[in-house]
Amino acid sequence: AQTVTQSQPEMSVQEAETVTLSCTYDTSESDYYLFWYKQPPSRQMILVIRQEAYKQQNATENRFSVNFQKAAKSFSLKISDSQLGDAAMYFCAYGAQGGSEKLVFGKGTKLTVNP
Amino acid sequence: SQTIHQWPATLVQPVGSPLSLECTVEGTSNPNLYWYRQAAGRGLQLLFYSVGIGQISSEVPQNLSASRPQDRQFILSSKKLLLSDSGFYLCAWRTVTSGRLTDTQYFGPGTRLTVL
Numbered sequence: 128a129q130t131v132t133q134s135q136p137e138m139s140v141q142e143a144e145t146v147t148l149s150c151t152y153d154t155s156e157s158d159y160y161l162f163w164y165k166q167p168p169s170r171q172m173i174l175v176i177r178q179e180a181y182k183q184q185n186a187t188e189n190r191f192s193v194n195f196q197k198a199a200k201s202f203s204l205k206i207s208d209s210q211l212g213d214a215a216m217y218f219c220a221y222g223a224q225g226g227s228e229k230l231v232f233g234k235g236t237k238l239t240v241n242p
Numbered sequence: 243s244q245t246i247h248q249w250p251a252t253l254v255q256p257v258g259s260p261l262s263l264e265c266t267v268e269g270t271s272n273p274n275l276y277w278y279r280q281a282a283g284r285g286l287q288l289l290f291y292s293v294g295i296g297q298i299s300s301e302v303p304q305n306l307s308a309s310r311p312q313d314r315q316f317i318l319s320s321k322k323l324l325l326s327d328s329g330f331y332l333c334a335w336r337t338v339t340s341g342r343l344t345d346t347q348y349f350g351p352g353t354r355l356t357v358l
Contacts, residue, residue, distance in 0.1 A: 131285075160345045170330055172286075172349035179345075218285055222345055229276070229301060230347055232285035 129154045131221050133233035140209045141241050147194075148204045148236045150219030156180075158224040161195065161202045166216040166235070175217070178202065180224075206238075214240045244269035246350040248333050254356045261306075261320040263353050265333030268314065275316040276334040276347060277308055286332065292316060328357045 130153045140146035152161070163175040178186045178195050185193050190210075194203045206213055219233040245268045255261060267273055274293050278286040288301045290308035298308050305324060309317045316333060331354075334347040 162346070164349075169351070170280075170354070171351045172332060172334075174346060174348065177346055222347070224345070229288035229291065230286070234283075234285045 129156075129221050129223070129231045131219050131231050131233040133217075133219055133236050135236045136234075137237045137239070139239040139241060140206070142209055142211060144209055145205060145207045146209055146238065148206075148217050148219075148238065150202045150204070150233060152200050152202065152219070152221050152231075154200070154221065154223075156223060160222040160224065161193075162220040162222065162230070163191070163193070163202075163204045164218045164220060164232075165213075166218060167212075168215070172218070176204065209240050211240050211242060214238055244335070244337070244348070246333060246335055246348065248331075248350040248353050250353060251351065252354045254358060255323050256358055257325055258322045261318070261323050261327070261355070263318040263331055263333075263355075265316040265318075265350055266314055267316075267335045270314070270335065270337045272313060273335040273337045275310065276336070277316065277318050278332045278334060278349075280330040280332060280352075282329070290318070323357045325357050328355055330354050 132151045159180045161178045164172045165175045176186050176188045176191050190207045192205045216235045218235045220230045222230045247266050276291045277289040280286050291299050292310045306320050330352050332352045333350040336347045
């Protein structure tokens with residue numbers, strides 16, 4: 128079974144600084160997707176960024192980028208120029224390619240942004 | 243554009259009472275629909291998913307059930323709530339584009355359920 132591990136329960140960063148959130152996963156599949164979701168205090172899950180496993184190029188979305196290391200099964204999220212609105216729980220998730228399979232989530236990292 | 247609605251937003255129910263949570267999706271046809279539960283301090287756990295009307299798959303055996311009476315409507319129910327059913331319930335959808343299932347699940351605003 129696939130598993131997703133986020134080893135940092137909490138992280139903090141100064142406003143305008145850069146922070147990296149870690150995620151590792153375990154799977155025997157070769158084709159899959161990885162996601163980072165943000166859950167602010169409102170608790171709605173918001174997609175931050177996605178990565179297709181067959182693509183070597185790391186995904187980027189404005190201030191958010193990932194470092195995808197397929198062989199190491201690592202998928203970290205880098206947030207540049209951190210803003211107060213980035214404060215939230217961040218969840219790493221794994222999804223198998225095709226079908227209607229579930230997303231497997233890590234337990235989350237709580238990010239605090241200090242002014 | 244697609245939107246997803248969940249209601250109620252908040253619910254407080256006594257142990258042993260019934261439950262009905264509703265999720266509807268707008269702006270898409272024949273989506274895959276999902277119910278997740280998030281317990282305090284934990285990630286999300288998939289409860290049910292549906293690939294079409296009347297088609298329900300259960301991931302975790304429990305006293306909850308799900309139904310899909312219409313293409314874009316997904317309902318989570320219970321006949322008798324337990325204390326352990328407390329949590330945050332999220333509905334999600336995933337759509338088919340050009341005949342291919344897309345990979346990303348999008349989530350609704352959620353329902354906070356407290357069972358006393």
